Amino acid sequence: MAKEGETGKKKRKGNIGIPPDFMIKYVSLPHHSSGMATDTYSTESKEYENSLDASYKKGKGIYYTDMELSSRIIKFLEIPCGAYILDPCCGTGNFIVSARNSGHENVYGSDIDANAIALCQRKSGIKNITVLDTLANNGKDILRELHLKSPVDYVIGNPPYVPINKDITIDTPDRLFLKSVKESGSNLFIAAIYRAFELACPDGVISYIIPKNFLHVASYSKLRKLILSEKTILSIIDIGVYFKSVRGEQIIITLKNSHVPNHNIRIYGYGNNEFIKRLEVPQSFYDNEILLFENETDFRIYKRLESSYKKLGDICTGYVGRGKSKFPSAVTGKDIRKFSLKNAPVPQKGNRVFIQNIYSAEAGIIASLAGNLEASETVTVITDRDENMCRYILGILHSRLCNYFLLKFCYNNSKLTMHTDAKYLKKLPFIINSRTFDKVVSIVKLLEQTRYMSDEWFEAVESLNDVVYETYDIGRAESGYIDAQMRGVQSGKWDYNRQK
Numbered sequence: 426m427a428k429e430g431e432t433g434k435k436k437r438k439g440n441i442g443i444p445p446d447f448m449i450k451y452v453s454l455p456h457h458s459s460g461m462a463t464d465t466y467s468t469e470s471k472e473y474e475n476s477l478d479a480s481y482k483k484g485k486g487i488y489y490t491d492m493e494l495s496s497r498i499i500k501f502l503e504i505p506c507g508a509y510i511l512d513p514c515c516g517t518g519n520f521i522v523s524a525r526n527s528g529h530e531n532v533y534g535s536d537i538d539a540n541a542i543a544l545c546q547r548k549s550g551i552k553n554i555t556v557l558d559t560l561a562n563n564g565k566d567i568l569r570e571l572h573l574k575s576p577v578d579y580v581i582g583n584p585p586y587v588p589i590n591k592d593i594t595i596d597t598p599d600r601l602f603l604k605s606v607k608e609s610g611s612n613l614f615i616a617a618i619y620r621a622f623e624l625a626c627p628d629g630v631i632s633y634i635i636p637k638n639f640l641h642v643a644s645y646s647k648l649r650k651l652i653l654s655e656k657t658i659l660s661i662i663d664i665g666v667y668f669k670s671v672r673g674e675q676i677i678i679t680l681k682n683s684h685v686p687n688h689n690i691r692i693y694g695y696g697n698n699e700f701i702k703r704l705e706v707p708q709s710f711y712d713n714e715i716l717l718f719e720n721e722t723d724f725r726i727y728k729r730l731e732s733s734y735k736k737l738g739d740i741c742t743g744y745v746g747r748g749k750s751k752f753p754s755a756v757t758g759k760d761i762r763k764f765s766l767k768n769a770p771v772p773q774k775g776n777r778v779f780i781q782n783i784y785s786a787e788a789g790i791i792a793s794l795a796g797n798l799e800a801s802e803t804v805t806v807i808t809d810r811d812e813n814m815c816r817y818i819l820g821i822l823h824s825r826l827c828n829y830f831l832l833k834f835c836y837n838n839s840k841l842t843m844h845t846d847a848k849y850l851k852k853l854p855f856i857i858n859s860r861t862f863d864k865v866v867s868i869v870k871l872l873e874q875t876r877y878m879s880d881e882w883f884e885a886v887e888s889l890n891d892v893v894y895e896t897y898d899i900g901r902a903e904s905g906y907i908d909a910q911m912r913g914v915q916s917g918k919w920d921y922n923r924q925k
Contacts, residue, residue: 463492463496463522463523463526464492466492466519466522466548466549467491467492467493467519469517469544469548470489470491470492470516470517470518470519470544471489471491473517473540473541473544474487474488474489474516474517479670482670483670484587484592484593485585485587485593486585486586486587486593486613486614487516487585488583488668488670488671489516489517489519489583490519490520490583490634491519492519492522492523493698494667495519495520495522495523496523496526496527497698497700498523498632498677499520499523499524499527500527501700502579502581502632502679504524504527504529504578504579506528506529507531508529508531508578508579509531509533509573509577509578509579510524510529510531510532510533510577510578510579510581511532511533511534511535511571511573511577511579511580511581511624512533512534512535512580512581512582513534513535513559513567513580513582513584513617513620513621513624514535514536514559514582514583514584514585514617515534515535515536515541515542515545515554515582516536516538516541517541517544517545518534518541518542518544518545518549518551518554520534520581520582520583521533521534521545521549521551521554522545522549522551524581525549525551531553532551532553533553533554533571533573533577534551534553534554534555535554535555535556535557535559535567535570535571536554536556536557536559537556537557537558537559538556539556542554542555542556553571553572555570555571557570557571558596559617559620560595560597560613560616560617560620561595561596561597562597563597563599563602563620563623564576564620564622564623564624565623567620567623567624568624575626576623576624576625576626576627576629577624577625577626577629578625578626578628578629578630579625579629579630579631579632580621580624580625580629580630580631580632580633581631581632581633582617582632582633582634583633583634584613584614584616584617584618584633584635585613585614585617586612586613586614586635586636587612587613588611588612589606589607589611589612589613589616593613595613595616602616602619605619605647606619608647609644609645609646609647609648609651610639610642610644610645610647610648611644614633614635614636614639615645615648617633618631618633618635618648619648621633622656622682625682626682627682627683628681628682628683629681629682630659630679630680630681630682631679631680631682632677632678632679632680633677633678634664634675634676634677635675635676635678636673636674636675636676637663637673637674637675637676637717637837637839638673638674638837638839639676639678640661640676640714640715640716640717640837641714641715641716641837643848646713649713649714649715650712650713652680653708653711653712653713653715654684655683655684656680656681656682656683656684657680657681657683657684657685657688657708658678658679658680658688658690658708658715659679659680659681659690659691660678660679660690660691660692660693661676661677661678661679661690661691661692661693661715661717662676662677662693662694662695662700663676663692663693663694663695663717663838664676664677664695665695665840666840666841667695673841674839674840674841676717687707687709688707688708689705689706689707689708690705690706690707690708690715691705692704692705692706692717692718694719703717703718703719703720704718704720704721704724706718706724716833716834716837717837717838718833719833719838722903722906723833726903726906726907727830727833727834730830730854730897731854733854733898734854734855734856734897735854735855735856736851736852736853736854736855737818737850737851737852737853737854737855738847738850738851738852739855740855740857741807741809741818741851741855742809742810743776743807743808743809743810744806744807744808745805745806745807745808745847745850745851746805746806746846746847747782747800747802747804747805747806747846747847748779748799748800748801748802748803748804748805748806749800749802750799750800750801751801752799754799755798755799755800755801756779756795756798756799756800756801756804757801757803757804758781758782758783758801758803758804759781759803761779761780761781761791761792761793761804762791762793762877763790763791763792763793763823763872763877764792764793764794764819764823764869764872764873765793765872765873765877766779766793766795769798771793771794771796771873772794772795772796772797772798772812773796773812774796774797774812775794775795775796775797775798775812775815776797776808776809776810776811776812776814776815777794777795777796777797777798777800777806777807777808777815778792778793778794778795778806778807778808778809778815778818778819778822779792779793779794779795779798779800779804779805779806780792780804780805780806780807780822780845780850781803781804781805781845782802782803782804782805782844782845782846783803783842783844783845784831784836784842784843784844784845785842785843786832786839786840786914786915787914787915787916788915788916788918788919789823789825789828789911789915789919790822790823790827790828790831790845792819792822792823793819794812794815794816794819794869794873796812805844805845805846805847805850807850813866816865816866816869816870817857817862817865817866817869819869820865820866820868820869820889820892820893821853821855821865821893821896822853823886823889824889824890824893824894825890825893825907825908825911826890826893826894826897826899826904826907827853827893828911828915829907829910829911830853830854831849831850831853832911832914833910834852835849835852835853836849840914854897856896856897858896860895860896861892861893861895861896864892865889865892865893865896868885868888868889868892869889871885872885872886872889880921883921884921886921887921890904890908
């Protein structure tokens with residue numbers, strides 16, 4: 426049997442509002458409560474989840490969606506009366522119990538964890554649930570085991586997400602299925618999405634909670650492209666770090682199981698226990714990575730920067746990547762400050778820029794000219810031409826504009842610690858502007874020679890930001906917006922105006 430999350434796969438519930446033209450045509454449904462009270466069932470579910478060993482849950486990708494979120498999502502989705510609803514990785518059944526308590530009768534669930542299924546049957550009274558490995562079995566067999574004659578209208582849930590390896594496997598003879606999963610990121614939630622395509626009818630809806638990094642990590646590219654070309658993304662809700670014991674951030678992605686041309690994806694945020702609509706983006710805008718723009722201004726700035734400038738990876742003539750030195754004297758990430766080194770003077774000659782590989786939104790890029798010094802693996806290295814070109818790169822990297830682009834459009838607005846790896850840095854819009862080149866270099870030289878974080882140092886940083894905005898032809902309104910965005914996430918330690 427598949428080791429998907431043998432106890433009750435992670436559960437997070439997610440559904441998003443669906444445009445009227447995508448609704449399955451049923452009579453409208455009056456919402457009402459039935460069965461066990463939500464509070465009581467929530468307690469039972471949490472007690473069961475807490476009884477599972479923490480390391481076991483983490484290893485198998487088992488984290489349940491609480492009843493509070495699952496009920497909110499069911500209500501938000503507004504599933505029509507009469508729709509057939511299936512959660513293939515239901516654990517203790519929070520999603521289907523929430524649907525049943527909202528008045529839906531055709532609810533079905535399955536999970537590999539017999540104890541979780543027994544609890545759901547005993548406490549909820551729902552009969553259409555069974556112990557079943559839905560990753561190892563194909564869609565037809567799953568539907569037959571659930572006594573369903575045809576694919577369902579809604580596939581919902583929070584499948585397990587954990588990498589497939591020698592300990593986490595899917596026990597199926599279907600080599601083509603396993604090949605697709607492996608080529609699409611080799612994770613259990615990827616397998617669950619492929620199975621959902623088999624379980625939902627062509628006009629059906631799939632709504633899953635999955636890792637946010639699915640939207641931009643290269644290993645998931647194959648499945649992303651398939652979804653963008655053959656399915657319809659109705660909406661995406663960015664719920665951030667909702668599951669505190671889960672590494673990473675999460676989204677709720679809702680798909681129509683067929684392609685609709687000229688469709689707009691509705692993007693939502695999550696705050697104050699509500700799903701808040703941000704904007705709509707044409708699905709055709711994306712050809713691979715899917716960025717979650719926070720508003721129309723972000724979308725407009727991104728499009729202009731992308732269309733107007735080449736990338737750092739296209740212009741940089743040297744190496745961009747991790748340091749490789751094993752020598753004790755090699756510079757580490759902790760040895761680097763903004764525009765200087767902690768324990769050594771800034772070299773005056775050489776063509777290397779050293780960047781702390783650990784990136785946090787609170788601090789932004791931390792980098793220095795490093796001459797010809799050696800770098801450890803905790804450092805990202807950029808080499809290019811001479812020391813003045815390196816100083817120009819340093820000035821651009823430290824600017825609020827660069828950090829805004831990196832945070833919003835390379836890291837997809839993640840609030841967690843990331844890495845300044847080459848794959849991100851090479852995406853940065855980059856221009857060698859003869860009008861401002863010398864200005865940037867002069868300010869960086871001043872910063873190298875000025876007492877770190879003194880008033881004069883901060884004033885030079887502000888001057889640098891102004892020159893970088895000039896370099897990229899960013900006007901006052903947009904620069905003010907970018908400043909406000911970055912000051913909203915960066916530590917006050919780096920905000921000279923706030924300090925004053």
